[in-house]
Amino acid sequence: MKPEPPLPPFDFRRHGHAMVDWIADYLERAEQLPVESQVEPGWVRAQLPQSPPTHGESWDAVQRDIDRVIVPGLTHWQSPNFFAYFPANTCGPSILGELLSAGLGVQGMLWSTSPACTELETLMMDWLAEMLGLPARFRSPEGGGSQGGGVIQDTASSAMLCAAVAARERMLARDPRAGLLVAYASSQAHSSIEKSLRIAGIPASRLRLVPVDEHLAMRADDLRTMVERDRQAGLVPFLCVAAVGSTSTMAIDPVTRLAPICRDHAMWLHVDAAMAGVAAICPEHRWVTEGAELADSWCTNPHKWLAVNFDCDAFWVADRAALVRALSVLPEYLRNSATESGKVIDYRDWQVPLGRRFRALKLWFTIRHAGIEGLQRLVRTHVALAQSLADRMRADPRFIVIDPQRLGLVCFRLAAGCEATSALVRAVNRSGRAMISSTRVPTTPDGKERQVARVSIGQTRCTAAHIDALWNLLRDTLPP
Numbered sequence: 001m002k003p004e005p006p007l008p009p010f011d012f013r014r015h016g017h018a019m020v021d022w023i024a025d026y027l028e029r030a031e032q033l034p035v036e037s038q039v040e041p042g043w044v045r046a047q048l049p050q051s052p053p054t055h056g057e058s059w060d061a062v063q064r065d066i067d068r069v070i071v072p073g074l075t076h077w078q079s080p081n082f083f084a085y086f087p088a089n090t091c092g093p094s095i096l097g098e099l100l101s102a103g104l105g106v107q108g109m110l111w112s113t114s115p116a117c118t119e120l121e122t123l124m125m126d127w128l129a130e131m132l133g134l135p136a137r138f139r140s141p142e143g144g145g146s147q148g149g150g151v152i153q154d155t156a157s158s159a160m161l162c163a164a165v166a167a168r169e170r171m172l173a174r175d176p177r178a179g180l181l182v183a184y185a186s187s188q189a190h191s192s193i194e195k196s197l198r199i200a201g202i203p204a205s206r207l208r209l210v211p212v213d214e215h216l217a218m219r220a221d222d223l224r225t226m227v228e229r230d231r232q233a234g235l236v237p238f239l240c241v242a243a244v245g246s247t248s249t250m251a252i253d254p255v256t257r258l259a260p261i262c263r264d265h266a267m268w269l270h271v272d273a274a275m276a277g278v279a280a281i282c283p284e285h286r287w288v289t290e291g292a293e294l295a296d297s298w299c300t301n302p303h304k305w306l307a308v309n310f311d312c313d314a315f316w317v318a319d320r321a322a323l324v325r326a327l328s329v330l331p332e333y334l335r336n337s338a339t340e341s342g343k344v345i346d347y348r349d350w351q352v353p354l355g356r357r358f359r360a361l362k363l364w365f366t367i368r369h370a371g372i373e374g375l376q377r378l379v380r381t382h383v384a385l386a387q388s389l390a391d392r393m394r395a396d397p398r399f400i401v402i403d404p405q406r407l408g409l410v411c412f413r414l415a416a417g418c419e420a421t422s423a424l425v426r427a428v429n430r431s432g433r434a435m436i437s438s439t440r441v442p443t444t445p446d447g448k449e450r451q452v453a454r455v456s457i458g459q460t461r462c463t464a465a466h467i468d469a470l471w472n473l474l475r476d477t478l479p480p
């Protein structure tokens, strides 16, 4: 008797083709859908059975629920009218890379558990380093570097955590007073820094928020003063995080001026270029990598602005041994001759989890399909659209652009005040025709914190027509 298969039969070919069709249709029609999900809390759950089915259901029923329940509960990040937070763009080749990764279902924790998964990732990180003009110290030995290398993390937050743990271990090897460690970042730096430090056992009280200048960039002199004061107090400065493209306003910390302070105090310098870093693919924006040759680690997110779907953070270290020393634990069941030969990378030692997906596929497919030139065009289009929107705002006295406007982000406030700015953001989002977001930052001329609206331009399908429509919507929505 033939044994029963553990799962019911599934016509993967037919349903798979239909799902690809559905995705292709979705990407085309996303711009017609209200950008921000209009559902009330609890609505999605209420549409579904509260307990799982005992017997398998027809696939048609599952497919129907995507349109009935899931789509209304989505905020459409793939709509070209999505301008909130940061881009999370994607493209066909990247989606197929993700699909292939799921289909292959390999675990790339060790080189030996799937050599292609590791070696393609190392090569992609070398490709990307070359595309962004990053220094040789971040490349693998095979890619022209020596001690360093790159790894794909799920997020910039994970990259931050790995950098924090590597920095902590490196410092503890010199000075074992773990309870006295102190880290530094600007008051504009991302919340993932505090979270990572907390996970790494360093309380928020040991994260010093360094004051910023009128462009919201970290003041190097203040960093030096704070580090020296902490040293005199017997504390142990060990990490400085520079934001190159802060989330709120794309502020740029002066990496080249922070680096000597870090060097003088043997502190790890991590550069968080999550949003802005990929712009370096265009020679005219390569300033975002300034000082990278002085950093211990550097990260950027192809999953934000390089058409590679989430999750794909590119994280490089100048000294891979420091990272591996911090994160490697070798149990008996993972021992193998390739690891013992010392000739291979085991990426489990470069990240927090053991298991890892074959993420390099989506990067490989995207880069091969678009080429450097195609990806440069993507970035240049968005930067030009952002400039055109900012120019229109500058010509209208009701809008105040937060300068310097950089890359694909336009931050502005209304001359009518904070409440008017917040009301505008709410009204635009309620309209369903576009989605923008807001923040609160110190503003010129008096340094007072004010409500600021953010238009983040980076969706793959966004064109001049969408920016025209947004500009009209903003003006039509202005409070009287």
Ligand SMILES: Cc1ncc(COP(=O)(O)O)c(C=O)c1O
Residues within 6 Å of the ligand: 086, 154, 155, 156, 157, 158, 190, 192, 243, 245, 246, 247, 272, 273, 274, 275, 301, 313
């Ligand atoms: C500057 C910066 N750093 C870190 C992050 C966190 O990114 P992720 O979601 O990849 O952890 C963001 C996301 O907005 C960011 O803008």
